[in-house]
Amino acid sequence: MKDLEQLLAQWSQQAGLQLERETESGGLLVRLPGRLCLNMEMIAEPPRVLLSSVLGPMPAQGCLELLTELMAANCRFAGTDGATIGLDIENDTVVLARQYDFAALSPDVLRQAVKSFTEVGEQLRRTIADRGLLPKDPFRQPPPAGMPV
Numbered sequence: 001m002k003d004l005e006q007l008l009a010q011w012s013q014q015a016g017l018q019l020e021r022e023t024e025s026g027g028l029l030v031r032l033p034g035r036l037c038l039n040m041e042m043i044a045e046p047p048r049v050l051l052s053s054v055l056g057p058m059p060a061q062g063c064l065e066l067l068t069e070l071m072a073a074n075c076r077f078a079g080t081d082g083a084t085i086g087l088d089i090e091n092d093t094v095v096l097a098r099q100y101d102f103a104a105l106s107p108d109v110l111r112q113a114v115k116s117f118t119e120v121g122e123q124l125r126r127t128i129a130d131r132g133l134l135p136k137d138p139f140r141q142p143p144p145a146g147m148p149v
Helices: 002-014 063-076 107-130
Strands: 019-022 028-031 037-043 048-057 084-088 093-101
Touching: 002 019, 002 028, 002 037, 002 107, 037 107, 048 107, 063 084, 063 107, 093 107
Parallel strands: none
Antiparallel strands: 019 028, 028 037, 037 048, 048 093, 084 093
16 A cells, blocks of 8 residues: 555656645645645555545534535535535544545546545535635645544
């Protein structure tokens, strides 16, 4: 798996992605200038690449409304590259995630996957933030150390 992780890092650089650092889980943190931060890691057998991004914290008020929005968004965005939204209970954050078959990736395919995933995440985040359920400014900092996403 380590060889595949190194290949993923190499492809990321060839795709023009700015790799900030490796995460504790062995994944890569990708920062797109002025955009959301993404985690990229190898998972499972056969190997798959998991892209994930924190969209924001769960609010102290309005959790039911936000969860309702998340369920509706999962339905609305189901046709957008297969990304899904979830709640990371350990960190109390809303997370967008998408898996890709490693065998089907190349630097160009990875570049397009990251672009599409980021666009979906930012659109979804704006939609929910416009309803006052998430802060207006997206997280632009890396997720906390040890975060499982």
